[in-house]
Amino acid sequence: MRRRVLLAWGGGAGRGHVVTLKVMAEALGNQYDYDAALCRMDHAAELSHLCDAVYPSAGLYNQRQLRKAAGSPGTATWGDFLGDLVFAYPERLQLQFDWWVEVLRTRRIDLLVADFAPVSMLAARALGIPSVCVGTGYSAPPPGMDAFPILLSQYSTLVHDEAVLLDNVNALLKRAGAAPMDCLSDVYRASVSMPRTIRQLDPYDGMRAESLLPPLNEAVPRSTGTGExxxxxxxxxxxxxxxxxxxxxxxxxxxxxxxxxxxxxxxxxxxxxxxxxxxxxxxxxxxxxxxxxxxxxxxxxxxxxxxxxxxxxxxxxxxxxxxxxxxxxxxxxxxxxxxxxxxxxxxxxxxxxxxxxxxxxxxxxxxxxxxxxxxxxxxxxxxxxxxxxxxxx
Known part of the structure; x- marks a missing residue:
């Protein structure tokens, strides 16, 4: 039986997420069947020739109530950002999780490839489905960090307590019959992690156990410096x-x-x-x-x-x-x-x-x-x- 791969995009904007998922599918080749679940359909046509089905996903969008109540400081860490998206809101997190579980089950998915789709990775974990974490280094952090680091020194005010966010995730996993996580960054504990970046742009340089994937698909010609x-x-x-x-x-x-x-x-x-x-x-x-x-x-x-x-x-x-x-x-x-x-x-x-x-x-x-x-x-x-x-x- 042919294996089915779900290309999942859960949050953010821009064409780059779709391009990365397309690169992954083209690299794996046509011996597998593909679905794509996308939070934005603007560039869905770029995946349509590769997939049996392309459909809207459960999208992650900023829930800024708690941030506004704190005076709207800039997001300090990726964990702080996860709190804004959905992880500080247990009911919304459960709805997201349930949607991904349903898709993974009904479409009989054998492998998840997730670009900026952390809740889909939790669903795959609960179902025992292998997962691949892709994206930029910024949006695909390594697991096992006790706390997400501050990314820009001028944004250092934390709105969300990672311990609270972790409790929300572990309560979700417990209800699904899955083992708890030790730290919030373990949301990104995929079977394989392949962020596409270079170490010079990676916020987590030196913290990863797996190697990076080069960000460009093929060598591009270098400018001669004569263009205007x-x-x-x-x-x-x-x-x-x-x-x-x-x-x-x-x-x-x-x-x-x-x-x-x-x-x-x-x-x-x-x-x-x-x-x-x-x-x-x-x-x-x-x-x-x-x-x-x-x-x-x-x-x-x-x-x-x-x-x-x-x-x-x-x-x-x-x-x-x-x-x-x-x-x-x-x-x-x-x-x-x-x-x-x-x-x-x-x-x-x-x-x-x-x-x-x-x-x-x-x-x-x-x-x-x-x-x-x-x-x-x-x-x-x-x-x-x-x-x-x-x-x-």
Whole structure:
């Protein structure tokens, strides 16, 4: 009998989650059958040719009541974030758990591949189904940590007590007849953990027992440094910030943009201003050939692509995960950061002009790209099959 794999995405936004699940399925190959349960269906078509069924999942969304009551401090740890999502709310956690248990049972799933889907991993644990934890290093932390570490020093106020969150999980597991966990991070105790990142961007560098999966599917051509375009990739709500749009319309340099989250009116406005608007993802070799500077939100996958291409980047982080990764990339010298919604259009244009004209920065980032090459690229298919196929034997 053919084995069935569930590709699960439970929370977050952006195309990268779907891309990672697609990479996992393509690596394992067509000897297995696939379902996909996705918290957002925006990019579901990218999985439809691989799967028997693609359907909405029980999605994780911020429940901010307790955080607002505490004065709305920034999320301090990943455990603190789990509390916001659902783990501080036992009834909602139970509903999520029950949904995943039902899907795993009725679809007769033999293996779970989970990207930002921690409750699905608890359900698989309770049912004795092997699981693979994927995602970025940020969203796929290692198990066995007594407490999740503070990620950014300026955000150190904890709203949620991990002991309370752990009690909520263990009560859930007890009702399901499963063994309790020793610490909250054990939510991520999968059969195999394969976060896609490099150690330079990994919040848990030095804490993992398993090796990382390279973040890029294949080697991309390194920029020669002769391109002139600004390449813009904003995948969600970045263009809701008016100064970004005003800056893209005002900059005098050639701009090419792929904005899958933008509406038709905004795309038309950019086109009238002279921006080349793309309606599909742009091939890496064309970005390498044409581009001198990348603009993005600090998304992990896009940052890694820019590092592989050897292109400087200007990042506009929209939340703490973006900010964390952008700061780590900035420490490498590859990225400058526009603080969240704090700059007006003229300052953004000036920053674009300055980075575009900085030839020394271009040379340094290309050299950094060469140094990072062994970490960024690898034989993804062979690595995935070698670690995951034994779970389906």
């Amino acid at each position: 375009e600004i390449f813009v990739y904003f995948s969600t709500a970045e263009t809701a910030y008016a100064p970004i749009v005003e800056a893209l319309c005002a900059v005098k340099l050639p701009v090419r943009a792929y904005l899958p989250g933008a509406d038709a009116d905004l795309l038309a406005r950019l086109a009238r201003a002279g921006v080349t608007v793309e309606t599909a993802p742009v091939a890496a070799d064309l970005i390498a050939m044409r581009t001198r500077l990348m603009l993005n939100a600090g998304q992990h996958g896009t940052l890694c692509m820019g590092l592989g291409l050897g292109l400087p980047q200007l990042a506009f982080p929209q939340h703490l995960e973006h900010e964390y990764h952008a700061r780590r990339a900035a420490e490498l010298g590859a990225v400058d950061i526009v603080p969240y919604r704090s700059w007006e259009a003229d300052r953004i244009v000036a920053a674009i002009d300055d980075m575009h004209a900085d030839g020394d920065r271009t040379v340094r980032v290309r050299a950094l790209s060469e140094a990072l090459d062994p970490d960024l690229f690898g034989n993804i298919g062979a690595l995935v099959r070698g670690r995951v196929e034994p779970l389906l034997a």
